[in-house]
Amino acid sequence: MADPVSDVIVVGAGPAGLSVATRLRRKSVLVLNASKSPGWPPHCTGLVSPETAQKLGEEAVTETFNEAVFLDDSLKETCRIYGKPLAVRVSRPLLEKSLGHRLEEIGHSLRNNSLVDDIRETCVHVMGKGWLCARDSVLIATGYSRFSRLFGAKYCDTLSGLEVRVRLSKRISDDRFVTVHGNRYAPEFFTWIVPLHGGREALVGLAARSDIASRLVAFIHAAERKGLLNIDKMVSHRGGRVLRGPPAKHVHRGSIYGLGDVLCASKPFTGGGLYAIATMAPVLAEAIESRDKARLEGEWEALRSELLLQRYLTRLAIIYRPFWKMGLVVTCSVQDRCTISYDRHSSLLECLTRRR
Numbered sequence: 001m002a003d004p005v006s007d008v009i010v011v012g013a014g015p016a017g018l019s020v021a022t023r024l025r026r027k028s029v030l031v032l033n034a035s036k037s038p039g040w041p042p043h044c045t046g047l048v049s050p051e052t053a054q055k056l057g058e059e060a061v062t063e064t065f066n067e068a069v070f071l072d073d074s075l076k077e078t079c080r081i082y083g084k085p086l087a088v089r090v091s092r093p094l095l096e097k098s099l100g101h102r103l104e105e106i107g108h109s110l111r112n113n114s115l116v117d118d119i120r121e122t123c124v125h126v127m128g129k130g131w132l133c134a135r136d137s138v139l140i141a142t143g144y145s146r147f148s149r150l151f152g153a154k155y156c157d158t159l160s161g162l163e164v165r166v167r168l169s170k171r172i173s174d175d176r177f178v179t180v181h182g183n184r185y186a187p188e189f190f191t192w193i194v195p196l197h198g199g200r201e202a203l204v205g206l207a208a209r210s211d212i213a214s215r216l217v218a219f220i221h222a223a224e225r226k227g228l229l230n231i232d233k234m235v236s237h238r239g240g241r242v243l244r245g246p247p248a249k250h251v252h253r254g255s256i257y258g259l260g261d262v263l264c265a266s267k268p269f270t271g272g273g274l275y276a277i278a279t280m281a282p283v284l285a286e287a288i289e290s291r292d293k294a295r296l297e298g299e300w301e302a303l304r305s306e307l308l309l310q311r312y313l314t315r316l317a318i319i320y321r322p323f324w325k326m327g328l329v330v331t332c333s334v335q336d337r338c339t340i341s342y343d344r345h346s347s348l349l350e351c352l353t354r355r356r
């Protein structure tokens with residue numbers, strides 16, 4: 001095999017790869033990225049808790065929300081939850097851009113248009129370019145891919161996600177985002193409307209097993225009829241896979257580490273993958289630098305257990321779909337007596353079992 005090009009090779013310049021690479025200060029790092037630039041093409045709404053945003057880098061926060069409004073299929077309000085703020089939006093290309101600048105400042109290297117198609121120990125094969133080796137370790141952060149099997153995440157449950165960015169002829173409130181639950185538009189998931197730029201634009205999307213485009217068109221027409229949206233123009237569209245677990249058994253295989261969607265480490269109810277990335281990136285960087293994996297394995301086990309519990313709860317909610325609305329109402333009703341974490345959805349159970 002070839003001579004080492006760096007201490008660590010990171011495969012993938014999404015939030016997972018860059019969050020770890022920018023924390024490796026005592027190692028030389030080469031980041032290999034398949035696309036033409038980090039964060040491109042964009043494929044994510046970017047809704048996260050304020051805590052997750054803080055860990056990822058607050059410079060990419062573009063919107064703040066104090067309310068989430070839940071609607072049913074006929075677009076009538078079921079209930080709403082509050083927080084100050086409840087959630088924020090990080091702009092995805094902006095997040096990767098700022099992490100990319102940090103990477104440059106530290107002096108690590110980034111090679112775009114470099115698709116890795118094979119991995120052996122600490123060496124990776126770049127399509128059309130040959131083998132590159134790292135002295136110490138390789139981090140796989142490609143998103144959900146064939147490398148997911150390596151970590152034991154081959155049965156990851158995925159949905160197709162589609163989102164359009166629209167300019168609005170009539171402003172909507174920029175204080176809240178809306179999700180619509182029911183069988184009509186997104187039977188296995190939900191649809192969402194997230195205001196941007198002071199409510200002058202919005203991201204409208206859904207995830208489903210099939211017919212995502214026609215489902216989204218039907219939803220947009222219904223939302224326009226109900227006056228939820230007045231669309232002037234479609235600006236862009238984006239798509240990708242929304243993951244719902246179960247998370248991988250392993251976070252590393254010897255000197256090969258994994259982070260992000262490659263581990264199928266999303267919150268199953270919302271498909272949000274940035275929480276797991278923000279939680280694990282510091283621990284992973286520390287493990288790569290110190291070669292001590294005990295803390296990494298412990299933290300991964302704790303996060304994995306939480307995500308598995310969220311998966312069971314989400315599956316129960318889907319199986320008992322007729323009671324979904326009731327479940328949402330119960331969720332909204334307990335918020336006055338305890339806090340339901342935007343990230344740790346199982347905190348709902350703690351809330352429900354807590355004595356008044």
Ligand SMILES: Cc1cc2nc3c(=O)[nH]c(=O)nc-3n(C[C@H](O)[C@H](O)[C@H](O)COP(=O)(O)OP(=O)(O)OC[C@H]3O[C@@H](n4cnc5c(N)ncnc54)[C@H](O)[C@@H]3O)c2cc1C
Nearest residue numbers: 012014016034044046047116143161240260261272273274
């Ligand atoms: C429609 C939609 C909406 C979403 N909304 C949210 C949300 O609101 N909140 C949230 O937390 N999450 C959301 N997610 C999930 C979130 O986008 C992912 O969890 C997150 O992007 C995973 O980051 P990652 O770094 O693991 O992978 P990615 O973001 O997919 O990045 C992978 C990088 O690796 C590169 N790459 C891929 N294969 C290779 C290869 N073989 N060789 C070299 N480079 C490679 C790619 O070019 C890319 O740059 C959403 C997803 C979708 C589809």
